[in-house]
């Protein structure tokens with residue numbers, strides 16, 4: 554019998570940072586990763602457009618024999634998770650969100666910077682979370698265009714962007730919420746600008762939650778741990794970068 558897979562998607566290769574954490578707790582599951590580079594970036598798209606894009610990806614992944622779907626994109630999660638859960642009730646949908654509650658739990662008193670896409674920062678879902686855990690020492694920075702230059706792996710532009718947009722927080726913040734799944738890929742470059750800061754991201758908790766949900770529904774499997782990669786433009790360069798991130802030692 555063909556194994557059932559876990560489907561996971563993002564607007565590009567950023568969600569690899571989430572899959573990496575998932576594999577640590579579920580190494581024997583089979584995965585399909587969908588990198589939607591044709592629609593990248595999601596960060597400044599209209600809600601309606603995101604819903605439509607995510608719905609189409611859901612259908613593709615379900616048709617590929619997926620038993621559960623992970624939305625490895627904060628923007629898509631904020632805008633489409635509720636809609637998709639209502640539409641696809643039979644399938645567990647696990648969604649990432651900026652790790653702002655983690656700040657509340659572990660480092661409440663420290664000044665905090667939330668970096669995320671404009672779409673995430675302006676979303677109702679994020680604002681509910683923010684109001685609930687607000688430490689009154691938080692800056693919100695909509696990083697328009699940053700995921701796109703990370704996607705292009707353009708180091709010079711990344712460094713320039715960070716200096717221009719987050720240089721102003723040097724010495725002012727201690728906690729950094731990486732509220733976009735692309736940003737863990739540039740943690741080193743952020744540290745170069747902001748110095749010694751604490752990073753918070755949601756992938757580890759998501760991975761544990763996914764495991765719990767599959768366990769509760771009796772959906773855990775012992776397979777070969779295969780990972781299939783699909784890019785919506787069929788770009789080989791994306792596949793190479795994706796597997797470099799997955800296989801990288803950290």
Ligand code: DGL
Pocket residue numbers: 563564565567568593594595596597625626627628629670673700701732733734735
């Ligand atoms: N990686 C995504 C996120 O977590 C989306 C980035 C984008 O496409 O703008 O928000």
